[in-house]
Amino acid sequence: MLTGCGGFFPPVTPTPPPGSTGNYAYVANTTGTTASGTNSATGTVSGFTVGTGTLTAVPSSPLTLGYQPVAMAVTRNNKFLYVAALGNINVYTINSDGSLSVPSTGTGVAIVNVVSMDVSPDGQWLVALDGNTLVAQIDVFQINATTGALTSVGTGQLAIPSAVINPKMVKIAPNGALIFAALGTGGDVVFNFDTTTGALLTSHSLTVSSQTSDNGLAVDNASAYLYIARSGTGGGVRVFAIDSGGTLNEIAGSPFASGGQAYSVVVDNSGKYVYAANRTNGTIYGYTIGTGGALTAIAGSPYTSGLLVTSLGTDSSGDYLLAAANGGSPDLSMYSYDTTTPGKLDLATSTATGTDPTGAIAVALTH
Template sequence: MTVYKTYTIGVTITGAANGIGPILQNNLGDDLFIPAITTGLTSFTFSTPVLDGAAYSVTQRIRAKAPSQDCSSITPVSGTVNGADVTVSITCVLSTVVPKFAFVTNSAADTVSAFNIDGVSGNLTAATPTPTTASGAVPSAVFVDPTGQFAYVTNKDANSVTVYGINPDSGVLTVIDADGATADFQPSIATGYAPMSIAVHPSGKFAYVANELNLAGGNSISAYSINITSGALTAIDADGATDGNQASIATGVEPYAITIDPLGKFAYVANYASYNVSAYTIDQITGALTPVADSPFAAGSNTHSIVIDPTGKYAYAANGGGDISAYSIGGAGALTQIVCANGVLTTCSGSNYVAGSAPRSIAVDPYTGLYAYVANSGGGVSAFGIDPATGALSAIDADAATPGDNLTIAAGSVPISINVDPSGQFVYVANLFSDNISVYSIGVGGALTPLPTLSLSTGSGPTSVTTTQ
């Protein structure tokens, strides 16, 4: 009987700055998700050993971030196993982030719009030759996977997710097979009732959908694995704490938004009608969710949106009642409220931070993590600075062009979704009733300046906007 010896492939990695690590692969598989890198030397090992005499090749699948770093080597890190474990060394370098595409869901037109972003000015131009692509009924949210290859759109009235391939040159979207468990081509895959939001795990391997309506199949999260080659989704057991295969896991009442921390350890859901945030741990192997101890955590009234800062230390929830709840994130995923303190421009509502009228969506600058912006559906955009040491918010002058202290800057009619591009230079706001996108540049201190494309048209009823690099 022949015994075939196997050996491990290890990696030592040095970052150009402290940050969230990359995802590496050996032989185009066996993903190694490195949770954090430092300027010192840290070591990791791929889970799958390699046969003696077999080839290995370590490559980067997803870049390091916060700040963005390129951890691919100048020369390939590859070779042949020769009777011993192998350790390769990788040094990361800071990389320039340039925004590339923007995507917008149009709820009244059942379409998704695609735009090219000018990396210098932030201006948008419609993707050509096909600037809009059909979706399911009433698209509510769009999310792009970490590799920038696939876009996922929740269709609220169709109870489904549509999957798109992204043309890397033009940004044009093409509907692709959504259901990895069905042999025939399926343009969409079923969700629970009234899907409002979707988030993709930082590894690109799992997707989670918040199903909003307070009916059977709603008030839940649906979970899927992702085929990283095709982008197709396959429903998985969503509930790691319950025996058997569970199609979903319960949330609070009317979950409007879901987000995942940058390290992929926790998922958080904003529950509109129960005024709280549900928290879950994520099984890194199966993707199943398990409620965090003491979840849900209190928020303000009508919690619409939740976002995590790029370090994974802080969470912020936009409450339709007029304020923002801020939290620190514990090691086990629990949320501890950061109590508001009145300041020069900062006003408190109990423990929460006062924003504009009817906050609907919140975004944090993903590059520096120093600023947060809020789309207030009652009108305008609010701006806050973030204390990196405590996570506390401080209201800042939102309008760089208008003298005096301006707690908001004008947007279109009913701002409903907000996004800061990956470079941290520009802010994009979807305006539901004026059918357009407001675009701003971010200046010194976080203040905003409207760009000439303030009235850039979308399809009818834009509900969600996201950007890629």
């Protein structure tokens, strides 16, 4: 582990995205197998304008990639979309109409096995969770706000003795000072993050049993609580209080029921509600956040979703929650928040994100 002193980084105020021209959602799609049964080398990214209860395809959507995408992230200034594949991270310009194009200068980077990415609230850093069943690491890149180019500044090792690592997700806290990594059966690791230099300092870890997998992560707006989507033994949404140095303490009542197979979790823009997708039964569980970060089920929860939801996100207006489903039926669902029952999800619209066989694996939204 990289070591150092923790708990002294001041909160970082997110930089408002300059020149943001629209409310867009992007979905990464894998394209299944060819007729011979081999993996297809071509994936796509579908782009949609988020309107009032509508999803409208942006021009030239879906965009053919020539590789299978595994993760995505949008820069804070909404100028660039990063799409990771096995072996590299690629960058695309987000045009004023939401369409995507390749920058005129090379801006991608080579990296072994990215599974998840996130952009820091100040817009300066891209962090990528990179690894396999033996070892994982967080790679830190400085973002050129003009070109989208990435410059590597360092890594943080995430190897956990006697644990089978299955890297799932990386998440930067809203205050910018902490980075969390979910490693499946390998548990979770926390780093303090120096937002001036990009250095990763000190770490704290959580271990889990071999029958348990920590899959998705969300942090409340105050960076006070971490929500973990956990499947298997003791599955559900687990809630941990975060102290100033990044140490995690599980709260009373955790885990909170989600059918035992929670895979993705998100906090809504208001910071009042948490939603967790159950990957095995095609539902999304909704909760009200109470005192001390405790969760209470919202009326009508769980709500019907597509099959095998792998990714949840909230749009820039704060009016909608979106769910990408790897098993389809449908590929992408968009929910509004009920006007009479606070936090309750109402299906606003849904859409296919490509021609079958297409599997939606991730959704990324402008800020």
